[in-house]
Amino acid sequence: MNSIITYREAVRQALREAMEQDERVxxxxxxxxxxxxxxxxxxxxxxxxxxxxIIDTPLSESAFTGAGIGAALGGMRPIVEIMTVNFSxxxxxxxxxxxxxLLHMSGGQFNVPLVIRMATGGGKQLAAQHxxxxxGWYAHIPGLKVLTPATIQDAYNMLGLALRDPDPVLIFENSxxxxxxxxLDPQIQPLMIGKARxxxxxxxxxILTYGISLFKSLEAASALMKEGIDVExxxxxxxxxxxxxxxxxxxxxxxxxxIVDEGWKSGSISAEIMARINEQAFYELxxxxxxxxxxxxxxxxxxxxEQAALPQAEKIIAMAKKIMEKQ
Amino acid sequence: MDMNLDLANKFYRQMLLxxxxxxxxxxxxxxxxxxxxxxxxxxxxAVAVGVMNALxxxxxxxxxxxxxxxxxxxxxxxxxxxxxxxxxxxGCSRGRGGSMHLFDAKTRFYGGSAIVxxxxxxxxxxxxxxxxxxxxxxxxxxxxxxxxxxxEFHESLNLASLWKLPILFICENNLYAMGTALKFTESExxxxxxxxxYRIDSSQVDGMDIITVAQAxxxxxxxxxxxxxxxxIECLTYRFRAHSMFDAELYRDKTEVAVWKEKDPLVILHQxxxxxxxxxxxxxxALIIDEAxxxxxxxxxxxxxxxEKYVYSAEGVQ
Numbered sequence: 001m002n003s004i005i006t007y008r009e010a011v012r013q014a015l016r017e018a019m020e021q022d023e024r025v026x027x028x029x030x031x032x033x034x035x036x037x038x039x040x041x042x043x044x045x046x047x048x049x050x051x052x053x054i055i056d057t058p059l060s061e062s063a064f065t066g067a068g069i070g071a072a073l074g075g076m077r078p079i080v081e082i083m084t085v086n087f088s089x090x091x092x093x094x095x096x097x098x099x100x101x102l103l104h105m106s107g108g109q110f111n112v113p114l115v116i117r118m119a120t121g122g123g124k125q126l127a128a129q130h131x132x133x134x135x136g137w138y139a140h141i142p143g144l145k146v147l148t149p150a151t152i153q154d155a156y157n158m159l160g161l162a163l164r165d166p167d168p169v170l171i172f173e174n175s176x177x178x179x180x181x182x183x184l185d186p187q188i189q190p191l192m193i194g195k196a197r198x199x200x201x202x203x204x205x206x207i208l209t210y211g212i213s214l215f216k217s218l219e220a221a222s223a224l225m226k227e228g229i230d231v232e233x234x235x236x237x238x239x240x241x242x243x244x245x246x247x248x249x250x251x252x253x254x255x256x257x258x259i260v261d262e263g264w265k266s267g268s269i270s271a272e273i274m275a276r277i278n279e280q281a282f283y284e285l286x287x288x289x290x291x292x293x294x295x296x297x298x299x300x301x302x303x304x305x306e307q308a309a310l311p312q313a314e315k316i317i318a319m320a321k322k323i324m325e326k327q
Numbered sequence: 328m329d330m331n332l333d334l335a336n337k338f339y340r341q342m343l344l345x346x347x348x349x350x351x352x353x354x355x356x357x358x359x360x361x362x363x364x365x366x367x368x369x370x371x372x373a374v375a376v377g378v379m380n381a382l383x384x385x386x387x388x389x390x391x392x393x394x395x396x397x398x399x400x401x402x403x404x405x406x407x408x409x410x411x412x413x414x415x416x417x418g419c420s421r422g423r424g425g426s427m428h429l430f431d432a433k434t435r436f437y438g439g440s441a442i443v444x445x446x447x448x449x450x451x452x453x454x455x456x457x458x459x460x461x462x463x464x465x466x467x468x469x470x471x472x473x474x475x476x477x478x479e480f481h482e483s484l485n486l487a488s489l490w491k492l493p494i495l496f497i498c499e500n501n502l503y504a505m506g507t508a509l510k511f512t513e514s515e516x517x518x519x520x521x522x523x524x525y526r527i528d529s530s531q532v533d534g535m536d537i538i539t540v541a542q543a544x545x546x547x548x549x550x551x552x553x554x555x556x557x558x559x560i561e562c563l564t565y566r567f568r569a570h571s572m573f574d575a576e577l578y579r580d581k582t583e584v585a586v587w588k589e590k591d592p593l594v595i596l597h598q599x600x601x602x603x604x605x606x607x608x609x610x611x612x613a614l615i616i617d618e619a620x621x622x623x624x625x626x627x628x629x630x631x632x633x634x635e636k637y638v639y640s641a642e643g644v645q
Binding site for chain 1: 387418419420421422423424428430431432437438439440442445447448449450451452453454455456457459460478479482483485486489636637638639640
């Protein structure tokens with residue numbers, strides 16, 4: 001039955017069902033138990049599932065992420081929660097040097113069915129050590145899968161998809177999305193990992209985006225429609241693997257591309273997408289591709305500076321118009 | 328542990344296999360059959376052989392980049408190890424790991440990690456899975472004195488003790504983290520004290536004497552299987568060879584090496600058990616090693632068409 005729930009509730013529901021359905025699944029991370037999760041995703045789960053399956057860890061990102069890898073090798077289906085992507089850098093060694101490499105280094109003998117969830121993104125005035133969007137970095141690494149659920153449906157579906165995957169999957173939940181509301185249909189067949197979704201069909205310009213920028217892009221698309229610009233908005237959903245097919249199909253339809261990403265531009269996933277379009281669909285383009293990304297500063301505290309640094313609907317509208325001016 | 332001549336023979340044979348195998352590796356390195364890094368275990372054989380003796384086939388092993396000794400003592404076939412170092416597809420990691428990344432699912436040998444201390448969290452997780460699934464297993468984690476300086480060492484010991492995990496930590500203290508002596512990098516050079524500060528049952532033993540190591544390991548495994556949580560053994564040992572094939576050994580005195588060589592674990596064991604038939608084992612092992620080299624020589628190189636395999640699991644792997 002369809003219901004309107006929050007993003008937080010969608011993740012909670014997926015988590016609860018996964019734990020009920022498979023006793024190999026457990027949740028481990030900082031403040032996931034007694035506190036209830038730093039974003040309240042696992043509130044009440046300690047009482048529901050007990051301390052053996054809802055494990056409060058010390059502030060040891062490297063060790064508990066590595067322990068997740070080890071437990072996955074041992075046949076469990078661990079979900080490791082890292083409070084924010086910035087803290088995940090303390091576990092980068094384990095993610096990069098073990099989770100992503102073990103299958104290959106062992107000649108195919110040891111796969112790592114691990115799920116790592118973490119919050120990402122700015123907008124809460126948490127300044128330069130809690131606000132970055134580094135999911136694009138992780139998309140650089142062969143051996144990992146990188147998911148960025150934006151919708152309520154995906155917040156619910158992607159956890160189950162990730163748990164069924166035999167390899168390490170990273171799920172990035174933009175912290176500004178937890179209170180957003182939308183429709184969840186638990187019966188719907190989930191769109192598989194690696195597939196992008198056309199969230200709004202249009203004919204004049206393609207916006208490629210993911211995470212919270214999806215909603216800013218949709219807002220911009222509505223405004224642009226009033227000015228006669230019909231925008232197609234694609235939710236990438238997965239940054240690794242990227243859905244080249246859906247991207248190129250849209251490029252061939254609209255011939256104009258704008259990428260909206262809360263990551264920085266330099267050496268980024270937005271640059272990667274541009275490169276792929278250049279390689280695979282250059283002659284489809286009627287205008288140079290453009291990007292709206294986060295300004296290249298560490299995210300500042302002051303609200304006006306932070307908002308100025310992040311992608312916004314107005315910037316997207318302005319950039320879309322600029323692209324449309326090119327004949 | 329009841330020590331007897333049979334066990335002494337077994338220990339001697341396994342240590343000799345490691346010694347001669349690695350000497351052959353050096354020869355193969357100079358012939359450029361083996362490339363990359365090659366970290367020799369020679370001098371430290373008593374640790375791997377003594378610890379492995381305490382394990383069953385259900386137990387799991389996590390080791391470092393200096394892991395030929397552990398792999399051989401665990402029973403990973405010498406043929407597959409040599410083929411791995413030759414980069415052949417018949418190697419225990421299909422030639423994708425090399426000397427530092429030996430893996431073998433059959434013997435539950437989980438590598439071969441070349442990030443110092445990087446294996447400790449994995450071992451913690453494996454032991455956690457055993458505890459959760461109520462499996463009567465022990466996970467053994469080997470690491471060197473260099474790992475002690477890493478945060479992961481402390482994080483992992485804390486978790487293992489806090490959660491009372493069935494894990495045996497084996498610190499191979501050979502006094503040097505590559506070319507820097509422990510005394511220049513650690514405020515407390517007694518590593519077992521650090522482990523004890525995490526409320527882990529901890530001891531320091533003579534790692535050159537295999538009987539001592541085997542005894543300590545056996546007692547440790549018994550304690551762990553009784554559900555008493557982790558045990559930590561610091562084995563004082565010494566590598567007779569350089570850190571790797573690129574090491575000129577400028578940081579240690581030749582007389583220091585000579586003093587330690589007098590404690591050669593093979594010599595010490597033979598002094599205690601003079602009935603060991605050394606000649607018989609030399610001959611047997613020479614044949615095993617010849618066969619390993621021939622196996623590696625005759626091995627095939629994996630097709631470049633398969634280069635991108637094993638980045639992700641094939642469909643259906645669970």
